[in-house]
Every structure is written in structure tokens, then in C-alpha cells.
Amino acid sequence: MKKALIVIDYTYDFVAPDGKLTCGELGQAIDSFIAGKIEEYIQAGELVVFTNDLHIENDPYHPETKLFPPHNIAGTPGRELYGKVKGMQEIYHLASITLDKTRYSSFAGTNLHQLLQERHIHEVSLVGVCTDICVLHTAVDAYNLGYTINVYEQGVASFNTAGHIWALNHFKGTLGANIL
Ligand code: ZN
Numbered sequence: 001m002k003k004a005l006i007v008i009d010y011t012y013d014f015v016a017p018d019g020k021l022t023c024g025e026l027g028q029a030i031d032s033f034i035a036g037k038i039e040e041y042i043q044a045g046e047l048v049v050f051t052n053d054l055h056i057e058n059d060p061y062h063p064e065t066k067l068f069p070p071h072n073i074a075g076t077p078g079r080e081l082y083g084k085v086k087g088m089q090e091i092y093h094l095a096s097i098t099l100d101k102t103r104y105s106s107f108a109g110t111n112l113h114q115l116l117q118e119r120h121i122h123e124v125s126l127v128g129v130c131t132d133i134c135v136l137h138t139a140v141d142a143y144n145l146g147y148t149i150n151v152y153e154q155g156v157a158s159f160n161t162a163g164h165i166w167a168l169n170h171f172k173g174t175l176g177a178n179i180l
Pocket residue numbers: 053054055064071072
């Protein structure tokens with residue numbers, strides 16, 4: 001086990017046509033690519049981690065309450081993974097790890113770093129949504145923690161096309177990530 005595929009926020013609310021905070025068709029278009037990468041990493045004996053946003057409705061203490069409509073609320077279908085990616089998690093639930101996160105970064109308030117350190121994994125590959133929000137913040141934390149970073153260009157999407165392009169440039173030019 002040398003590297004980990006981090007599947008970020010590929011949930012119903014962020015991807016489905018009627019999701020609460022959806023990336024729309026651009027998000028749905030990367031479903032098959034991500035599912036293929038999950039299969040590839042599992043078959044290669046690498047780690048796959050799903051990191052899914054978790055919120056409590058109208059949480060007065062959470063900064064996102066003022067910024068976004070309610071999404072990924074605990075106990076709602078909006079928190080479930082979407083499409084083929086959901087199917088892959090169901091098939092490989094014993095071979096992968098699923099984490100709840102409450103901030104943009106997959107490292108914020110989770111034990112992701114410990115899980116990777118325990119397995120001597122120093123390289124992370126990022127897929128999911130949104131390129132310029134949760135993928136970006138995860139990449140910044142991975143950079144600060146010293147990980148080698150790969151981002152699959154065909155495996156990330158955003159509702160904000162300008163933000164998506166900016167983030168890809170930032171991954172490469174500022175975080176030293178490999179854009180694959
Ligand atoms: Zn959120």
C-alpha cells in the first residue's frame with residue numbers, strides 16, 4: 001500500500017440533478033471515471049478513502065450555515081454517495097474507509113492523516129467535488145502535511161468553471177501537484 005485515492009464529497013447533494021448544492025451535469029459526468037479509479041486502486045492493493053461532508057441543519061455554530069443552503073444533513077439521503085461511485089463503495093465497503101468530515105478539507109477534524117501515517121502512505125490522489133472548494137482545501141492540507149499530491153483532471157468538477165480552472169493551476173503551480 002503506497003498511495004491513497006481520496007474520493008471527496010461525491011454525494012447526492014453535491015452531484016445529483018436535484019441535489020441541494022449540486023455541481024450538476026459537470027459533477028455527474030465524472031462518475032464513471034471515479035468509479036474506474038476506485039476499482040483500479042482497490043485491485044492494485046492501494047487505499048481508497050471516501051470523505052463525506054456532514055452537517056446538522058441550521059447549526060448556529062457552523063460557518064457554512066451563513067454561506068450555503070442546507071446540504072449533506074445528517075440522516076438524509078443527500079449524504080449518500082452518488083451513482084456508480086455509490087455502487088463501488090457498497091461493493092468495497094470492507095476494503096475501503098469512509099469518513100465524515102465537517103469542513104471543506106478531508107483532513108480537518110478527521111483522522112485521515114493518522115490513517116495514512118499508520119499505513120506509511122505519503123502520496124494521495126484526489127478526485128471528487130468541488131475542485132475549487134473541498135478538493136482545493138484537501139490539497140492545501142495535504143501540501144502542508146508533506147504529501148505528494150496527484151489530482152485526476154477528469155475526476156474533479158465544480159459548478160464554478162472559472163474556479164475549477166483556477167484551482168487546477170493552483171494545484172500544479174503552487175502546491176506542486178501532479179495533474180493526471
Ligand atoms: Zn458543507
